[in-house]
Amino acid sequence: RSRQLGVEGVVRLSRTHSLQAQEDSRIEAVMRRALQYGGFEVYYQPVLDANRKLCAFEALLRLREEDGTMVSPAVCIPIAESTGLIIPLGRWVLREVCRQLKTWQLNGLQVVPIAINVSALQIVLTNFCTDVDVALEEFDLKPSFIHFELTESSVMPRDSLALENMVKLATNGFSFSIDDFGTGFSSLDRLHKLPVSVLKIDRTFVSRMLDQNGTLPIVRTIISMAHALHLGVVAEGVETEEQLQMLAEMGCDQFQGFLFSKPVEAARAAILLSPRELSSGSLNALPGAAAV
């Protein structure tokens, strides 16, 4: 490879690499400070049923740099995972979501379950279940309000503690979904054995669903497989009415995407929980455009 690139190409490549490494350690430092000084925030994206009624939120992490720039979780989560920071960070997200749920309850709002993304490194921790119990106890919440999202790759290894933890948590009333379903390597046998209640169709399948020779057969297959296994199915990345209509026709249970709302800050999410918004039954009633 180096021979093909020539000396100049190699120099350019390694410079790109070291710039990347520099940027990664800068973000690592930003995250360490953010964990101490409150630079992280949780945004909430609505999940709706076929009647456009709000049925859940997904908690999505946001990192605000000191100068106000937002760092995408697509950038900071992989760095948090490779540095081990995901452990304290994951614990923070869990506690923050519980704190938020309790605050909403105390404000008299009718809360909906919140889905939390859990990294492969968290679910194999021996004390993951304890972390969950501690957070729930602190805010006196029921397990039915918390749902966990895991990707295929984090739950497929057979020798991991993942299954053990999932079974323990499921027994205690927590529920699980497989996130980005269809993009990893699932063993269907294993999927069948896991205490999972929902499959989330990856948004890359939804976005190319209506293209010529697109991903429609894949989406259709995921939906019918989910139902055959008595699992619910959520489509993520729904951006158009056409996609929504087609997904609903195929029997998809729940929907999430920019068509309804982007992930929004807690204050805006609270508006969606107020009785008036719920009874109006439509997120289109949400005043103003959503942020980020």
Ligand code: C2E
């Ligand atoms: P994910 O769990 O698959 O979350 C869905 C992502 O799709 C979110 O990106 C969301 O903003 C985006 N999205 C939702 N609807 C649409 C749409 O209609 N169009 C488009 N183009 N995008 C849409 P986000 O917030 O940038 O998060 C990216 C990923 O980072 C998440 O993917 C998840 O894997 C990870 N992540 C986010 N928060 C956490 C966290 O607290 N813990 C862990 N471990 N991972 C997290």
Ligand code: MG
């Ligand atoms: Mg997710």
Ligand code: MG
């Ligand atoms: Mg996803």
Ligand code: MG
């Ligand atoms: Mg994703």
